[in-house]
Amino acid sequence: MTRTVFCQKLQQELEGLDRPPYPGPKGQEIFDTISKQAWQEWQRHQTLLINEKELSMMNPADRAFLQEEMTKYMAGEDYAKAEGYTPEQGAE
16 A cells, blocks of 8 residues: 655645655655655756756755755745746646
């Protein structure tokens, strides 16, 4: 049976992640409160941010920026967008 969660981002009961996306309390919080769909949407958006802003995952400041933006994104707050990017019709 599929595990479901009430998704904080999408505000509905949806399929949950199979496991925490990374270790520690933040990973567990995401596992408990974010749906698989919302996490996949974040991963697509994160990739856009990394590419458009030329972020390096070797840079602690860039990793901290992404962590902060992920928290905002999942909470439904205003978050960084990829400038100049227009999503395809029906996407994001």
